[in-house]
Amino acid sequence: MARQAKFDEIEYYDHKALSAVDFRPPETGWMDTPVDMRPGTFIYPAKPRHLEYLGFPNPREWNPQDDDWKLPENWKEIIFKGMRERLDEYRSFRVFMDICVRCGACADKCHFFIGSGDPKNMPVLRAELIRSVYRNDFTTAGKILGKLAGAREVTIDVIKEWFYYFYQCTECRRCSVFCPYGIDTAEITMMARELLNLLGLNVNWIIEPVANCFRTGNHLGIQPHGLKDTLEFFADDIEEATGIKVDIPLNKKGAEILFVTPSGDFLADPGTFTCMGYMMLFHELGLDYTWSTYASEGGNFGLFTSHETIKRLNAKIYAEAKRLGVKWILGGECGHMWRVVNQYMDTVNGPADFLEVPRSPITGTVFENARSTKMVHITEFTADLIKHGKLKLDKSQNDHIRVTFHDSCNPARAMGILEEPRYILKHVCNHFYEMPENTIREQTFCCGGGAGLGTDENMEMRLRGGLPRGNAVQHVHERFGVNHLVAMCAIDRATLSTVCEYWAPEVRVAGIHELLANAMVMRGQKKRTLNLRLEPINGEEGDGDE
Amino acid sequence: MNAFVSLAAVLALLLLAWLGVAGLQLHILFGIVIPYFAVVVFLGGIVYRVMTWANVPVPFRIPTTCGQQKSLPWIGHSKLENPSSSWQVAGRMALEVLFFRSLFRNTKTEVHPDGPKVVYHPAYWLWIGALAFHYGFLTVFVRHFRFFVPPACGYQQAASWCTDSSVVDGLWWALGTLESVDAFLQVGAPPVFVSGIILLAAATYLLLRRFVIPQVRYISLASDYFPLFLIIGIAATGILMRHFVRTDIEAIKALGYGLASFAPLTGGEAWSQFVHHRPGGAFVPGLPDIHWLFFAHLLLVCTLFVYFPFSKLMHLGGVFLSPTRNMANSNRAVRYDVGWSARHPVPAHTYEEYEDEFRDKMKMVDIPVDKE
Ligand code: HEM
Ligand code: SF4
Numbered sequence: 001m002a003r004q005a006k007f008d009e010i011e012y013y014d015h016k017a018l019s020a021v022d023f024r025p026p027e028t029g030w031m032d033t034p035v036d037m038r039p040g041t042f043i044y045p046a047k048p049r050h051l052e053y054l055g056f057p058n059p060r061e062w063n064p065q066d067d068d069w070k071l072p073e074n075w076k077e078i079i080f081k082g083m084r085e086r087l088d089e090y091r092s093f094r095v096f097m098d099i100c101v102r103c104g105a106c107a108d109k110c111h112f113f114i115g116s117g118d119p120k121n122m123p124v125l126r127a128e129l130i131r132s133v134y135r136n137d138f139t140t141a142g143k144i145l146g147k148l149a150g151a152r153e154v155t156i157d158v159i160k161e162w163f164y165y166f167y168q169c170t171e172c173r174r175c176s177v178f179c180p181y182g183i184d185t186a187e188i189t190m191m192a193r194e195l196l197n198l199l200g201l202n203v204n205w206i207i208e209p210v211a212n213c214f215r216t217g218n219h220l221g222i223q224p225h226g227l228k229d230t231l232e233f234f235a236d237d238i239e240e241a242t243g244i245k246v247d248i249p250l251n252k253k254g255a256e257i258l259f260v261t262p263s264g265d266f267l268a269d270p271g272t273f274t275c276m277g278y279m280m281l282f283h284e285l286g287l288d289y290t291w292s293t294y295a296s297e298g299g300n301f302g303l304f305t306s307h308e309t310i311k312r313l314n315a316k317i318y319a320e321a322k323r324l325g326v327k328w329i330l331g332g333e334c335g336h337m338w339r340v341v342n343q344y345m346d347t348v349n350g351p352a353d354f355l356e357v358p359r360s361p362i363t364g365t366v367f368e369n370a371r372s373t374k375m376v377h378i379t380e381f382t383a384d385l386i387k388h389g390k391l392k393l394d395k396s397q398n399d400h401i402r403v404t405f406h407d408s409c410n411p412a413r414a415m416g417i418l419e420e421p422r423y424i425l426k427h428v429c430n431h432f433y434e435m436p437e438n439t440i441r442e443q444t445f446c447c448g449g450g451a452g453l454g455t456d457e458n459m460e461m462r463l464r465g466g467l468p469r470g471n472a473v474q475h476v477h478e479r480f481g482v483n484h485l486v487a488m489c490a491i492d493r494a495t496l497s498t499v500c501e502y503w504a505p506e507v508r509v510a511g512i513h514e515l516l517a518n519a520m521v522m523r524g525q526k527k528r529t530l531n532l533r534l535e536p537i538n539g540e541e542g543d544g545d546e
Numbered sequence: 547m548n549a550f551v552s553l554a555a556v557l558a559l560l561l562l563a564w565l566g567v568a569g570l571q572l573h574i575l576f577g578i579v580i581p582y583f584a585v586v587v588f589l590g591g592i593v594y595r596v597m598t599w600a601n602v603p604v605p606f607r608i609p610t611t612c613g614q615q616k617s618l619p620w621i622g623h624s625k626l627e628n629p630s631s632s633w634q635v636a637g638r639m640a641l642e643v644l645f646f647r648s649l650f651r652n653t654k655t656e657v658h659p660d661g662p663k664v665v666y667h668p669a670y671w672l673w674i675g676a677l678a679f680h681y682g683f684l685t686v687f688v689r690h691f692r693f694f695v696p697p698a699c700g701y702q703q704a705a706s707w708c709t710d711s712s713v714v715d716g717l718w719w720a721l722g723t724l725e726s727v728d729a730f731l732q733v734g735a736p737p738v739f740v741s742g743i744i745l746l747a748a749a750t751y752l753l754l755r756r757f758v759i760p761q762v763r764y765i766s767l768a769s770d771y772f773p774l775f776l777i778i779g780i781a782a783t784g785i786l787m788r789h790f791v792r793t794d795i796e797a798i799k800a801l802g803y804g805l806a807s808f809a810p811l812t813g814g815e816a817w818s819q820f821v822h823h824r825p826g827g828a829f830v831p832g833l834p835d836i837h838w839l840f841f842a843h844l845l846l847v848c849t850l851f852v853y854f855p856f857s858k859l860m861h862l863g864g865v866f867l868s869p870t871r872n873m874a875n876s877n878r879a880v881r882y883d884v885g886w887s888a889r890h891p892v893p894a895h896t897y898e899e900y901e902d903e904f905r906d907k908m909k910m911v912d913i914p915v916d917k918e
């Protein structure tokens with residue numbers, strides 16, 4: 001190798017070294033073990049201009065590796081007040097602070113612990129980082145017994161620990177599935193990140209998309225003309241593959257359906273192919289729908305910032321639906337977007353009484369389960385189409401690939417959309433294989449880069465966190481020759497590409513509607529010899545993404 | 547260190563009971579004052595804690611879904627793992643509380659460096675241990691009612707006094723049935739209760755795993771060891787009294803009925819009947835007939851009662867209030883709003899502001915605009 005790889009590149013990390021996870025806890029107790037802020041494990045701070053644009057506290061330049069984090073003078077008071085407010089506002093937070101019995105059932109359920117062995121990545125200890133402060137400041141036992149009761153005072157070192165470990169949690173909720181009381185460390189992480197935000201401790205990988213989204217309507221900061229360009233470019237590729245010119249309804253008033261999807265699919269392969277899949281499907285159906293440039297983001301990095309930010313970014317979807325006068329909303333393949341849609345959207349920005357209960361114009365099916373939110377998941381929509389025989393599918397067009405399916409954390413554990421995607425996959429390809437049951441459905445493993453951790457400077461943690469997922473993929477690769485990992489999440493499609501490249505290098509990542517579109521026989525299409533990646537169908541397989 | 551402190555605390559309590567009763571003869575303090583105090587703190591504390599939780603809103607519906615959602619009618623809905631109605635939630639909660647459903651999922655994860663290979667083994671021991679522990683505890687707890695329920699004429703005709711009431715009859719029938727099931731092994735005289743042994747064994751297992759599993763040891767606080775030592779102490783002193791150390795059960799029952807009928811100093815009817823058989827006459831001087839080990843047992847129980855509401859043992863109440871388990875996943879079908887949104891206004895970036903910024907660019911590529 002001529003060039004030395006850097007810590008933000010996967011080549012930097014030796015497989016053997018990374019696989020030899022050391023599970024022995026340190027000699028020192030966890031309260032006496034300071035964080036080791038080493039490159040590859042933490043994420044760069046938010047740039048001041050984004051914080052200023054959003055009106056967030058304490059914008060400044062700072063570096064996590066410096067001693068001085070330039071916190072506000074009264075930072076302790078801010079934390080105390082912030083905790084008080086959240087303990088009084090969120091029962092989840094208060095109950096979860098009180099009832100953990102430290103049985104350890106959650107410990108080896110977290111992908112970051114499995115991949116790193118660092119005890120503070122056990123969900124229980126992650127939560128104790130803040131629970132210890134809660135005991136000290138808000139419980140009688142903690143005030144009297146102090147360290148004996150597991151209480152400790154909040155110090156700068158504790159804050160540093162919070163910053164480090166609450167940005168090593170992907171809010172995936174796997175721990176919550178196994179906890180006898182349902183303690184959801186994701187919920188605790190959300191609270192902790194809100195507290196950190198109050199001090200101006202944020203990461204740029206989250207705050208920049210939030211600022212972009214607020215201004216341009218999407219995380220990537222794509223401006224309206226740019227979005228149109230992108231979709232036209234996709235249309236050209238579709239024409240090359242199928243001979244059909246699909247149209248691109250943009251900000252179209254009076255359309256029946258507003259379609260919203262994560263902007264990741266506009267820019268980064270392989271998400272782009274899924275986006276083309278949507279366009280082909282809607283064209284084939286003759287659907288009266290529209291894209292929006294103002295609400296051009298389904299994802300919501302507010303979920304990784306604060307509940308208020310969720311509301312702030314999400315508001316555009318209903319506002320745009322109202323302005324355009326659509327009847328209901330259809331949402332694309334995304335993970336955390338669906339956590340927001342399913343658990344927060346109606347509560348924070350509803351009621352959507354200006355919309356109608358979603359009804360498929362093709363099959364007449366009324367989506368009763370979306371009666372109030374008025375937003376339907378694309379796989380619900382498509383599964384219904386297939387069930388009613390409305391699509392002509394030629395599975396053999398996907399015969400050259402062997403597919404497995406990754407349940408994304410949020411659709412699995414904050415919604416439970418497990419069968420719809422499988423139903424579609426089984427109708428668009430002949431070779432579908434499940435990964436081991438401890439790694440799918442409600443027990444699915446995170447990609448290691450969710451909740452705003454999918455950047456490069458924390459590559460070591462991403463690869464470690466990606467180990468359980470990557471290993472399960474490698475397992476079905478070896479066993480069944482699986483070479484495609486399908487995920488219905490834009491973050492997954494980006495982050496799993498890296499995870500696979502490292503842990504399961506023969507497998508590449510695709511989306512459900514990419515496979516659907518490849519199998520779909522369109523009216524008036526030319527003989528299909530190329531897939532959406534413009535590779536020959538049933539010819540030699542491509543070798544990896546990049 | 548944490549374990550040592552906890553063990554020392556429990557031993558100190560034993561010593562305290564011995565000193566207080568065998569030495570200083572403070573029977574009234576240990577037999578009457580402390581138990582009443584403990585029960586008041588226990589009940590008051592639990593109510594206080596539950597009220598504190600209940601007073602905090604649940605702004606969002608955030609169940610952790612562990613199965614297929616209710617969606618299209620032809621897709622099988624997993625009603626207990628992903629409930630969509632209150633009844634289904636009740637079913638899910640029943641599974642959690644009665645059978646520790648989530649703990650049943652437990653697995654043990656191993657990472658083998660060659661390959662590498664991540665392996666998941668089923669791991670039922672914690673589930674078995676926790677179930678044994680809780681059902682053992684529950685059974686032992688319920689069995690103790692025989693010290694507080696007065697004799698029933700339908701059952702204990704031989705007693706020097708009895709209460710003629712069908713409710714009390716029914717209680718004794720239930721207690722009798724429980725005892726005969728619990729003593730099914732039919733060994734020893736008096737027969738060994740299985741629940742006590744199970745409780746002791748399960749608590750010991752839970753303690754040992756805290757010592758043995760490095761990660762669990764690393765996270766264990768004094769407040770994790772303390773209740774286990776305490777309960778082991780309770781179970782051990784209880785079994786000792788039943789099988790090895792002779793105590794005056796009649797006198798203990800009299801104390802129990804007296805406490806339960808709010809006439810502890812006279813023992814109420816129980817004692818007035820009972821003292822006929824005894825030399826000495828008055829109740830209070832009669833307490834010393836009871837072995838000090840009983841007061842040690844009682845002091846540990848009282849400590850548990852007082853400790854309970856202010857510790858992790860409140861998971862008893864908390865499990866019912868956990869929003870990830872006790873809510874239906876029905877948000878898209880039925881709107882949920884308890885005022886969070888009204889309390890938290892946020893700045894908006896309106897379409898008008900957006901169009902103002904990008905209007906020229908939009909017009910350039912023929913994207914429709916609201917204002918020309
Ligand atoms: C009278 C009611 C209850 C009491 C006295 C009680 C007591 C305890 C105690 C002392 C422990 C600690 C064991 C340890 O430290 O290792 C414990 C653990 C536990 N409890 Fe309970 N509990 C009660 C009710 C419940 C209920 C209703 C549930 C149902 C979900 C439950 C589930 C658990 C579980 C799963 C553990 C973990 C075992 C462990 O910590 O190793 N408990 N409980
Ligand atoms: S499984 Fe739940 S109760 Fe047990 S240690 Fe983890 S968070 Fe605490």
Ligand code: SF4
Pocket residue numbers: 109110111112121122123126168169170171172173174175176185186189446
């Ligand atoms: S939510 Fe996921 S990443 Fe966070 S602690 Fe739990 S298992 Fe780990």
